[in-house]
Amino acid sequence: MGIPMDDNIHAPTVPSGPASGGEKERIEAELSALSSVLSSHGVNMNTSLTTFDGFPRDDIDIAQIRTTRARIIHLRTDHKEVMKRLEGGLHEHFANLQRAQGATATDTTAMGNAQAASTGQPARDNLAETGMLGRPFARVNSVVPDSPAAQAGLQAGDTIRSFGGVHWMNHERLSRVAQVVQQSEGRPLTVKVVRKEDSGPDTTELDLQLTPRQGWGGRGLLGCHLVPL
Known part of the structure; x- marks a missing residue:
């Protein structure tokens, strides 16, 4: 398929709500700082720390790099948990909107179907589905x-x-x-x-x-x- 796989440590972001936004931003700020630490050594999460013949490299601070990588892995796990909570909150928000606006959406859909019948044009997708996308x-x-x-x-x-x-x-x-x-x-x-x-x-x-x-x-x-x- 050709979907690119990179070693960028920065986690993806979505708009955050007030409950988890501060925690998410804190984690991403620390990930960015740790990324700079690795970059300063000229390495990333996948760079080998040994020479071609299996000896530890002497041109980099291996102990600091290992500590930094371990912290990055820990933060990635934390970030996934925050994102799960955010996604759950967003789904709940959209569900509440859908319930609150159910009558309006039904009326609008009926109007759209009536217009489609009179004009011969296909009706639009369900409004709630469109909003969720x-x-x-x-x-x-x-x-x-x-x-x-x-x-x-x-x-x-x-x-x-x-x-x-x-x-x-x-x-x-x-x-x-x-x-x-x-x-x-x-x-x-x-x-x-x-x-x-x-x-x-x-x-x-x-x-x-x-x-x-x-x-x-x-x-x-x-x-x-x-x-x-």
């Missing part, structure tokens, strides 16, 4: 010709709002996209994309059907390269 979380960097992605209609420059059940709150730097693709080989996935019009600033939202598969003549199951936003 939120902002795009990935961009299509490239698409291989004749690949499953190309056959589905994906184009370079498209941004992804949802990929199967993956959206901006749960994509985990696209790792969930990779999981969904592996689990859905031979089955179509609905991919909601936003495409910028060539003629101006307007955008179009599209629902594409993408079927991951092997044997199409190239690498991976999709034939496209996604990058997180």
